[in-house]
Amino acid sequence: MEEFKVTPWNVEGEVDYEKLIKQFGVKKLDVSLLKRFEKIVGELHVFLRRGVFFAHRDFDKIIDDLENGKRIYLYTGRGPSGPMHIGHILPFYFTKWLQDKLDVNVYIQITDDEKFLVKKKLSIGDMDKYSMDNILDIAAVGFDPDKTFIFRDTEYIKNMYRLAIRLARKITLSTFKAVFGFENSSNVGIVFYPVLQMIPCFFEKNRVLIPAAIDQDPYWRIQRDLAESFGYLKSTQIHAKFLPSLLGPAGKMSASKPESAIFLSDDPETVKKKIFKYAFSGGQPTVELHRKLGGNPDIDVSFQWLYMFFEPDDKKIKKIEEGYRSGKLLTGELKQVLIDKLSEFLEEHQKRRKKIENKINKFMYDGKLASEMWSKTF
């Protein structure tokens, strides 16, 4: 019996990441690999130090390539079904960090078609609106505009479709049914769509590294089966955990449950309200008990968010953890630490988003990499 289920379109139950590693057949991101990577880039991102990125496929080959001076490239993406929350943007901040450290091309696929096909209530107008909204948030992360190509499937399809039919001819419906759980009641668009999500793994002859949440892994499995017969390298991945829902460590943030998430557009007042009202606490019912028994940071969402993302300073996070566990730091105080960090982060993100608005075409159409990509057909 499975207590949880992870597919690209659905995450149910409390995810046991150790079990997921076995289920998916991926490898744990271990210390020796991280040390080798640290040697190359000089430091480790908080996501690597704290196990947010926890598993991989062939990340060792990426390290080999880098050690041997070979070029690699990065690919990640976003399904624009609504406004983006903190959990959505996490892999992008990491990808930008990788771009800074490695000076490599980044391809960001906006899978507008996918979201339209799976969300029956999403209109084509919503799809357009959320695509552009999300693209601004992604560009605001701070990617290099001449080394980053952000594209929408519905626009870039012409450049991808020839390769898509070449791949599609080699994949049976049975395979996709088994890997993605499609049924005969699935629509005829979504059963073709996964092919398009594999295409960016063929954008360069160099090896690709895909930093993404682990639910996306099924796509890469199939790409890895096909790649070499097309004269390309198997894609490699590092897989992230989900940033937990405000409502508790078991769930994933969901755009359809606004109280479960902090959105990138939330103002400081909203952030404060949501954290105080909803953030699941590992503290005791009363101050007295908390002082006496201490809180449990392992299940406290505010602590988890600080640990995973918002307090990268190892000394400071240790102090917070110890304070909370001992009962010295109260839940309200812990929440305030998160609120301050979050508000600062959002303010800066929102400022960058404003600034990038009139430069968005560089990422999409006329920056160096974008121009190159529009002149190519795969």
Added chain:
Amino acid sequence: MEEFKVTPWNVEGEVDYEKLIKQFGVKKLDVSLLKRFEKIVGELHVFLRRGVFFAHRDFDKIIDDLENGKRIYLYTGRGPSGPMHIGHILPFYFTKWLQDKLDVNVYIQITDDEKFLVKKKLSIGDMDKYSMDNILDIAAVGFDPDKTFIFRDTEYIKNMYRLAIRLARKITLSTFKAVFGFENSSNVGIVFYPVLQMIPCFFEKNRVLIPAAIDQDPYWRIQRDLAESFGYLKSTQIHAKFLPSLLGPAGKMSASKPESAIFLSDDPETVKKKIFKYAFSGGQPTVELHRKLGGNPDIDVSFQWLYMFFEPDDKKIKKIEEGYRSGKLLTGELKQVLIDKLSEFLEEHQKRRKKIENKINKFMYDGKLASEMWSKTF
């Protein structure tokens, strides 16, 4: 038990067109309809007079529209899996005649993706080669370059894909499995493809008439189910019979059996050889017997070709028929009549093809209709 089977990718056995009308749920093209149409256009094409186009869906509504001065448009297509033969070009000559008579837009879809997806041995290079080759043959038919748009799916996909996902979201795999006979062993490209073949039925708000061989009917059934919910009219069709194989009246010409077909690129010598060697004859084994018993034009492929396409003159074809039936006209003589007609037809077609070569961009990219179409997204 069925003695024949007709799908868009396969025609097996001797087609009983009366039964097919019932199987497909289409209507017979009857005299009263043809008379109304004759009133509008002034005359009836040989294909209409001789039952080559024999069935329809809502052709009466096209006639209503024309009688009421409403605009209609034409749509047909070609899957470029090899060089074109006489049977392939038949609906195009008819469509050109309709364009001349009605002064309407014609959209010609080159389903290069479809053919690549269903023919495992077709390389992407073959697909390109046959696409351009076939497009030249189609343009050579003599369409109006400013009112005709010839496009390849792999190129025009960007302009069609948004509408494609809107349609696809409303169609289940079950429906396509039932209508097209897809199985779990089908590839994931071909199960999406039929959506694209419906898109040209949404190119204009006017009613569309599709002249095509009857094997294509399944596509239009689904378009007709969806059209009105998208604010468009149901597509209408007139369905053609297959021009019989040289090898006998039961089969369909096949590009993979060169002796079954006359290709548009065949020279007079080849035509002569093929007709004399392969054209299935309704004559008697010896001249003596033939003179005595007469031939059977109903099963004689040379006669059928003359009747269906190459001898539009009603008096002349009657004379040939009577002569053959009575035994006055020998098989060799009948074949010579076809050879002369065919060679003349091919010579003219090939001349027009040469002339059109440097004008092909008008049909594909920069003629009046083509430019309009490239500026539109559906």
